[in-house]
Amino acid sequence: MLSLKHSIRIALGSIGSAKMRSALTTLGIIIGIAAVIANVSLGASFSQYFTEEIGSVGNNFIIIQSKTSNLLHDNELELVKSTPGITGVSPVSQQVAEVKYLSTTRQISVQGVNEDYEEVANIRMESGSFLTDKDKYVAVLGHDVAYEKFGRTISEKNTVQMTFVKANGETVTQNFKVKGIIASPETSFVQSGIESDVRIFIPISTMNEIMGEDYYWGFFAAAENMESISDVTDEVDSRLARNLGVPARDIDNEDAKPYSLLNQEEILEQVDQMSAALSSLLTAVALISLIVGSIGIMNIMLVTVTERTSEIGIMKSLGYKNKEVLTMFIVESMVVGLIGGIFGTALGVLGAYAVVSAMGMPHVFPLNMIFIGVFVSIIVGLVAGVYPANKAAKMNPVDALRHE
Amino acid sequence: MVGKDLDRSVAEGNDIVIDICDLRKSYRLGDIEVPILHGIDLCVKKGEFVAIMGPSGSGKSTLMNMIGCLDRPTSGKVVLMGKDTLAISDNELAELRGFEIGFVFQSFNLIPRLSAYENVLLPTYSNSRKGHNSPQRAKDLLKLVGLDDRMDHRPTELSGGQRQRVAIARSLINEPSLILADEPTGNLDSKTSEEILGIFSELHRNGCTIVMITHDPEMEKYVDRVVHIKDGYIKNN
Ligand SMILES: Nc1ncnc2c1ncn2[C@@H]1O[C@H](COP(=O)(O)OP(=O)(O)O)[C@@H](O)[C@H]1O
Ligand SMILES: [Mg+2]
Numbered sequence: 001m002l003s004l005k006h007s008i009r010i011a012l013g014s015i016g017s018a019k020m021r022s023a024l025t026t027l028g029i030i031i032g033i034a035a036v037i038a039n040v041s042l043g044a045s046f047s048q049y050f051t052e053e054i055g056s057v058g059n060n061f062i063i064i065q066s067k068t069s070n071l072l073h074d075n076e077l078e079l080v081k082s083t084p085g086i087t088g089v090s091p092v093s094q095q096v097a098e099v100k101y102l103s104t105t106r107q108i109s110v111q112g113v114n115e116d117y118e119e120v121a122n123i124r125m126e127s128g129s130f131l132t133d134k135d136k137y138v139a140v141l142g143h144d145v146a147y148e149k150f151g152r153t154i155s156e157k158n159t160v161q162m163t164f165v166k167a168n169g170e171t172v173t174q175n176f177k178v179k180g181i182i183a184s185p186e187t188s189f190v191q192s193g194i195e196s197d198v199r200i201f202i203p204i205s206t207m208n209e210i211m212g213e214d215y216y217w218g219f220f221a222a223a224e225n226m227e228s229i230s231d232v233t234d235e236v237d238s239r240l241a242r243n244l245g246v247p248a249r250d251i252d253n254e255d256a257k258p259y260s261l262l263n264q265e266e267i268l269e270q271v272d273q274m275s276a277a278l279s280s281l282l283t284a285v286a287l288i289s290l291i292v293g294s295i296g297i298m299n300i301m302l303v304t305v306t307e308r309t310s311e312i313g314i315m316k317s318l319g320y321k322n323k324e325v326l327t328m329f330i331v332e333s334m335v336v337g338l339i340g341g342i343f344g345t346a347l348g349v350l351g352a353y354a355v356v357s358a359m360g361m362p363h364v365f366p367l368n369m370i371f372i373g374v375f376v377s378i379i380v381g382l383v384a385g386v387y388p389a390n391k392a393a394k395m396n397p398v399d400a401l402r403h404e
Numbered sequence: 405m406v407g408k409d410l411d412r413s414v415a416e417g418n419d420i421v422i423d424i425c426d427l428r429k430s431y432r433l434g435d436i437e438v439p440i441l442h443g444i445d446l447c448v449k450k451g452e453f454v455a456i457m458g459p460s461g462s463g464k465s466t467l468m469n470m471i472g473c474l475d476r477p478t479s480g481k482v483v484l485m486g487k488d489t490l491a492i493s494d495n496e497l498a499e500l501r502g503f504e505i506g507f508v509f510q511s512f513n514l515i516p517r518l519s520a521y522e523n524v525l526l527p528t529y530s531n532s533r534k535g536h537n538s539p540q541r542a543k544d545l546l547k548l549v550g551l552d553d554r555m556d557h558r559p560t561e562l563s564g565g566q567r568q569r570v571a572i573a574r575s576l577i578n579e580p581s582l583i584l585a586d587e588p589t590g591n592l593d594s595k596t597s598e599e600i601l602g603i604f605s606e607l608h609r610n611g612c613t614i615v616m617i618t619h620d621p622e623m624e625k626y627v628d629r630v631v632h633i634k635d636g637y638i639k640n641n
Contacts, residue, residue: 006529013517100535314513317474318527318574322494397474401513 002324003332011332012144013110014304022336025300028293029340029377030347035286037348038355042281043205044364045356050271052362054264058121060229062086062236062263071244071258072216079239085224085232090117091204091216110139110162110200112207113220120222123196128156128180131203134301139176140201143184149198154178160199165250172210176202226265233263243378272320280399293340294384301333301388312392313400324391329389330382331383337381338374345373421582421613422448422471423548427480429466431463442636443480446614450581451607453626456617458633464588464617467633471615472505472584473497485581500529506583508577510590512567514559514574520546520566521555524574533578545573549603565596572603583607585616601626 015022065078066072072091080089093112098105117123118130129139137161146154156162156178163173182196208214221236223229240259241322250256305312312325320328349365356363424446430439440463446588448454456464470482473489483491485504489497507513514523521542528538546555549569559567563576568588575583585604589597597620605626608614624630632639 002530010529017517310513311515314515315526315530316498316510317472317501317507317513318530319498319500319578320530321498323495324530398469401474401509 002320002327007331008335011335014308014377015335016305018304019301022339025296026177026221026336026340026343028296029290029337030293030344030381032286032290032293032372032380033097033341033344033377034348034351035289036283036376037345037369038352039279039282039286040369041352041365042348042355043275044362044366045352046278047272047275048244048364049361050275051268054267054271056122058220058264059119060226061120062154062221062223062229062233062261063218064221064236064240064261066216066257066259069216069217072219073214076240076243077219079243080219080221080236081230083236083239084227085235087222087224088116088120089219089221090114090120091218092117092220093204093207093213093217095164095207095211097200099145100155100161100163101150101158102152104152106149108145108149108200109198110164110202110207112204113201115200116203116222117220120156120220121196124183126181126183128178130180130182131201133205135179135203137176138179138182138202138205141178142182142197142199142201144197145200146178146181154181156180159201162202164207166211167213170273172330174210216280223263229263229265230239233261237261239393253264290380294337294380297333297336297381297384298388300336301329301353301385303394304332305329308392309395309400312395313397313403316395316397317401325395326389326393329392330385333385333389334378334381337377337379337384340381341374341377344377345370349371407549416493419450419516420447421450421452421484422446422615423481423483425481425483427467427470428478429475430478431461439468440520440636441477444633444636444638444640446631448582448613450613451608451611453595453604453612453614453628454616454632455597455623455627455630456615457623457630458617459514462633463636464633468584468586470616471582473501499531502527503533503571503578504581506578508568508571508575508585508588511538512559512564512571512591513537514567514570516559519556519558520551520562520570522574523559523570524577527574527577536579538577542573543575543616546570548576549573563596564592565599568596568600569603570629571608576607581613583612583614585614585621587617589620608638 024191034214046129052247064072077089077091080086090113095110096107097110099108099110113131115130123130126143128140131138139162141154158178159175160161160178161173163171184197204216223232238251240246241257244258246257254260315325315328349370352365353363424444427441427444427446428439429441430437442607444467450625456467458464459537466475470477470567473484476490481574484500489500492500505554518526523540524545525538528536532538533640543552543555549572551566551569551573554562554566559570562570571588583604588604593599601620602612602617608626616627
């Protein structure tokens with residue numbers, strides 16, 4: 001019986017005897033496999049990248065935003081804070097203030113928060129420390145504010161002057177002592193409105209006092225862990241709804257509620273969905289190119305079978321069985337696929353590596369893609385080879401021998 | 405040593421290698437059945453060297469293909485080494501070809517990609533006799549036909565006579581009971597033909613059963629018997 005070893009030897013001889021043609025044939029598979037591998041591994045890299053980005057915004061965060069003014073007060077803050085599974089919550093309000101340091105004046109977004117914010121928003125200090133609830137006229141500066149915005153470095157213990165415009169048009173000017181500088185986050189892709197680099201943080205109580213207000217624009221809360229975040233969010237939602245008089249039937253109707261809720265898990269899910277959708281679209285395109293590649297192999301195998309008709313006759317006259325002729329050509333087709341698969345996988349891996357490196361994203365390479373890539377290419381070769389090989393196997397020996 | 409292997413066939417019990425009875429073959433051309441062989445009877449004994457002669461188109465190759473199990477008769481009986489070839493499957497026919505029949509063709513029928521040595525060894529990838537050291541045997545056979553210094557040459561690097569020697573070596577690799585040669589010297593000049601016929605004659609002396617189609621009247625001095633075919637009939641028997 002014809003062994004696999006000998007089939008492969010015969011196949012390699014045949015492939016080697018028409019190098020240019022074989023190279024062009026495998027090119028179809030190379031491109032297809034490379035495209036699939038690159039897409040899947042790029043998808044994995046993107047996904048990991050976004051997950052890391054979103055993770056840097058906060059720890060298991062839940063964002064509650066009011067849609068109208070004068071909605072969220074201390075009452076609601078307590079309600080959120082006392083929800084089981086919540087480890088911290090900071091009210092958040094924002095004003096654009098005219099900030100003056102020495103002789104330079106800049107428009108800067110000032111964020112009113114409490115001491116929980118440091119933990120909830122994953123703030124890391126470069127120098128000094130973050131706000132506490134005992135602070136009054138102190139400020140914590142974002143990295144860019146401290147080093148770039150004013151053309152000179154503002155340090156801890158310097159004083160900046162801020163001018164706020166109240167709702168009634170009155171202006172209030174107040175000096176703030178700098179308590180600390182926030183370290184620049186490593187990643188800064190996600191625009192969530194909480195970008196700390198270009199902001200100044202002051203105590204929310206101070207901000208509300210200056211503005212003459214007693215409500216908050218939103219809460220930034222943290223759940224204990226990722227597993228419970230969805231349940232905790234639901235609980236916060238129902239507590240707020242009850243407290244703010246939202247009818248029970250509207251609890252799942254985002255448009256009917258005067259506030260909105262968003263948590264880290266939902267954002268991650270959205271990102272995952274997006275990258276999965278993108279990945280599967282690209283993979284579908286890549287699969288089509290694989291099909292085209294496999295048709296290419298089938299085509300060339302048909303040509304090979306026709307060209308080698310007399311050879312098939314010779315093999316049969318020497319005692320080769322139909323099944324062995326079939327095996328011989330299928331193996332040849334699979335070897336073509338395999339060669340394409342090896343080069344295609346290598347190209348796909350290198351391509352994805354290059355793209356990911358150029359974009360500064362993490363290298364995530366699912367190792368099993370190598371095996372899947374090679375395996376798929378062999379299967380593609382197998383499928384492409386069945387029809388031509390069957391044609392060869394069924395040839396009548398005498399007719400095949402008479403073929404010129 | 406190869407010759408000694410071949411003696412085996414003479415010593416064995418059944419003396420009839422080919423037994424053909426009322427063999428008919430016709431080809432379909434469109435709707436018409438074209439009869440080529442009209443009832444051939446032929447018997448070849450072990451160790452015989454039989455020449456088949458006849459004009460071109462008389463059906464010699466067709467008959468040879470039936471004997472060689474490359475094609476099936478339309479009707480009649482072909483018994484090889486006691487086996488009724490009509491009663492066995494395609495796989496068994498292939499095995500019979502692989503083990504018991506060695507072909508030598510006019511056009512050599514070597515695989516151009518393979519070296520002389522690989523061509524000789526090629527049949528053993530599919531069928532090889534137990535206890536044979538096929539690679540060694542391939543080398544010995546190439547030596548026997550005088551090609552010990554051409555083993556790694558491809559067919560294109562060999563002369564016609566050398567190619568036919570490779571084909572003869574290949575036909576002997578599995579120690580067949582029967583060698584079928586279809587005009588083996590048809591593409592060769594007379595001097596080379598003489599040498600090739602010498603090899604067959606030598607094989608015959610060592611006990612090989614050979615059926616050879618030939619046009620060469622010179623052959624009559626080498627063979628035991630000449631069978632004349634004309635228009636699908638055997639003229640003498
Ligand atoms: N496969 C085939 N189909 C149709 N006709 C064939 C086939 N093979 C042989 N023939 C015809 O059969 C006749 C005998 O051919 P062949 O046996 O090759 O003659 P030769 O005695 O020259 O070897 C020729 O007329 C040939 O055309
Ligand atoms: Mg002929």
